[in-house]
Amino acid sequence: MEILLQVIVTGLATGGLYGLIALGFVLIYKATSVLNLAMGEFMTLGAFVCFTVLTQIKAPFYLALILTLVAAILLGFIVERLILRPLIGEPIISAIMVTIGLGVILKGLIYMVWTPTFRNFPEIFPPKPLNLGFAVVPSGLWWGFFFAIIGMLIFLLIFKFSRTGVAMRAVASDQQAALSMGISVRWVFALAWCFGAMASVIGGIVIGNISGISVYMGDIGLKVLAVIILGGLDSIGGAILGGFIIGILENLTGLYIDPLIGGGAKNVAPFFMLVFILMIRPYGLFGKKIIERV
Amino acid sequence: MNKPQYQLELQDIQLSFGGLMALHEVSTGVKKGEIFSIIGPNGAGKTCLLNCINRFYHPEKGTILFENRDISHMQPHKIAGMGIARTFQNVELFAHMTVLDNIKLGAHVHLKSGFLSGGIYYGRSRAEEIALRKDIEERIIDLLEIEQIRKQVVHALPYGLQKRVELARALAMRPRVLLLDEPATGMNLEETEDMARFILDINEEWDITIILIEHDMGVVMDISDRICVLDFGEKIAEGKPEEIRHDEKVIKAYLGEEDITYSRLGA
Numbered sequence: 428m429e430i431l432l433q434v435i436v437t438g439l440a441t442g443g444l445y446g447l448i449a450l451g452f453v454l455i456y457k458a459t460s461v462l463n464l465a466m467g468e469f470m471t472l473g474a475f476v477c478f479t480v481l482t483q484i485k486a487p488f489y490l491a492l493i494l495t496l497v498a499a500i501l502l503g504f505i506v507e508r509l510i511l512r513p514l515i516g517e518p519i520i521s522a523i524m525v526t527i528g529l530g531v532i533l534k535g536l537i538y539m540v541w542t543p544t545f546r547n548f549p550e551i552f553p554p555k556p557l558n559l560g561f562a563v564v565p566s567g568l569w570w571g572f573f574f575a576i577i578g579m580l581i582f583l584l585i586f587k588f589s590r591t592g593v594a595m596r597a598v599a600s601d602q603q604a605a606l607s608m609g610i611s612v613r614w615v616f617a618l619a620w621c622f623g624a625m626a627s628v629i630g631g632i633v634i635g636n637i638s639g640i641s642v643y644m645g646d647i648g649l650k651v652l653a654v655i656i657l658g659g660l661d662s663i664g665g666a667i668l669g670g671f672i673i674g675i676l677e678n679l680t681g682l683y684i685d686p687l688i689g690g691g692a693k694n695v696a697p698f699f700m701l702v703f704i705l706m707i708r709p710y711g712l713f714g715k716k717i718i719e720r721v
Numbered sequence: 722m723n724k725p726q727y728q729l730e731l732q733d734i735q736l737s738f739g740g741l742m743a744l745h746e747v748s749t750g751v752k753k754g755e756i757f758s759i760i761g762p763n764g765a766g767k768t769c770l771l772n773c774i775n776r777f778y779h780p781e782k783g784t785i786l787f788e789n790r791d792i793s794h795m796q797p798h799k800i801a802g803m804g805i806a807r808t809f810q811n812v813e814l815f816a817h818m819t820v821l822d823n824i825k826l827g828a829h830v831h832l833k834s835g836f837l838s839g840g841i842y843y844g845r846s847r848a849e850e851i852a853l854r855k856d857i858e859e860r861i862i863d864l865l866e867i868e869q870i871r872k873q874v875v876h877a878l879p880y881g882l883q884k885r886v887e888l889a890r891a892l893a894m895r896p897r898v899l900l901l902d903e904p905a906t907g908m909n910l911e912e913t914e915d916m917a918r919f920i921l922d923i924n925e926e927w928d929i930t931i932i933l934i935e936h937d938m939g940v941v942m943d944i945s946d947r948i949c950v951l952d953f954g955e956k957i958a959e960g961k962p963e964e965i966r967h968d969e970k971v972i973k974a975y976l977g978e979e980d981i982t983y984s985r986l987g988a
Contacts, residue, residue: 596818611798
């Protein structure tokens with residue numbers, strides 16, 4: 428029992444992180460209908476930028492975080508302006524393909540600049556684990572969860588209540604109408620990319636802090652794909668809930684199935700879920716039913 | 722001859738898609754306070770003309786003047802701020818929001834405060850702005866008789882009501898010119914009459930210039946001050962309803978056969 432609770436708590440904490448990155452996916456998808464498959468590389472880039480600021484400039488963490496977020500905003504703007512905007516009006520599938528290419532290019536650049544060495548993140552959170560009584564959460568995971576929840580709350584509040592959020596929802600619903608109401612669709616697209624990039628770099632920093640950083644950490648983006656398919660591509664609540672479900676599922680599989688088959692099931696579980704959900708409920712838990720899957 | 726003072730003026734608008742000429746040197750003008758209808762057979766370029774005014778389409782040639790300002794190269798989302806609102810041929814509402822939220826979005830263009838404005842107190846001027854907006858929302862809801870559906874989600878409403886909500890949203894933008902693209906299409910007789918009454922009310926009480934595209938000739942002939950007729954992207958006539966009704970070119974364009982057209986134009 429003890430161990431089950433422990434695994435569930437760990438799963439929840441991991442799930443929070445997945446939820447945050449998934450939120451980045453969903454914000455971009457909702458506003459622009461593009462699935463950004465370079466999300467994992469955004470994450471990696473964020474982690475490396477933060478790492479470099481911390482180790483080279485020896486800046487305090489809060490400064491590194493701010494600088495990384497600024498870098499994310501720049502990344503979002505540049506990618507939207509240079510790569511996605513020229514594709515407005517082309518079939519959506521082209522834009523999605525382009526993000527795959529972008530991911531590969533980013534990965535290559537990271538490889539060139541930072542080399543493929545695996546690195547440990549400098550200690551940014553107090554190392555004391557959080558003791559809940561029935562379970563213990565390691566420091567990195569607990570702080571990561573904290574950041575993920577704060578990040579999600581901020582994005583949710585912006586989306587639900589601010590003027591910008593209203594504009595984003597309007598664009599997501601009907602671009603022509605939004606344009607005729609005086610909402611700049613291009614600006615909303617750019618903002619969506621910035622928000623998406625910001626969510627993913629926060630995820631990158633936290634995950635880097637937990638398990639170290641390397642050029643391959645972006646592969647986690649693929650796992651988050653399972654999260655958003657489960658939650659329903661265009662649902663913010665679904666992304667967050669999906670994150671928790673996948674997080675717990677993954678850790679439970681690690682606990683119960685891995686010993687039976689000699690390990691490895693933990694990493695595949697999210698993708699089993701992905702295939703399963705696509706078979707029984709292709710629009711996800713909360714997605715709009717009109718989303719087509721080709 | 723004295724050139725009439727137009728509030729919105731189109732000069733030599735030319736628009737083509739590939740080899741297809743959608744609008745060919747169309748010039749016309751709308752005076753302040755009038756109801757100006759654009760009619761013509763299907764595919765004549767009526768909606769294209771609205772889309773040009775709205776800057777959704779970019780004409781290759783021609784100038785659009787609004788209150789003596791050239792808006793031909795303005796970004797599309799800035800048109801709303803100039804005081805031009807519109808409705809669409811196929812209802813373009815924010816389907817998953819309530820009627821009231823849709824109307825509130827219309828006022829979006831008047832909210833000048835910054836990036837994160839949710840729930841923060843901005844002092845007196847903002848409070849006044851909010852009060853004014855509420856007042857306008859109430860007046861719009863009263864005028865269009867949509868009181869009982871204000872809390873409902875839009876996509877579940879019948880088509881006729883959706884069209885009304887779209888009109889309400891456009892009004893919430895407090896426009897000086899309102900572009901209406903087939904507001905009575907798909908409505909029954911009673912709904913059509915309601916819509917005609919609303920348009921007249923908006924025009925008279927709210928002092929808003931109306932540019933109307935409509936296929937229902939009864940409505941057009943009844944409420945328009947002036948009518949412009951397009952056919953295959955060219956303007957073939959412009960004038961008062963009486964003149965249009967008896968214009969030979971118009972009659973020809975519509976069916977090519979005098980008798981039938983007469984009855985269709987309600988002469």
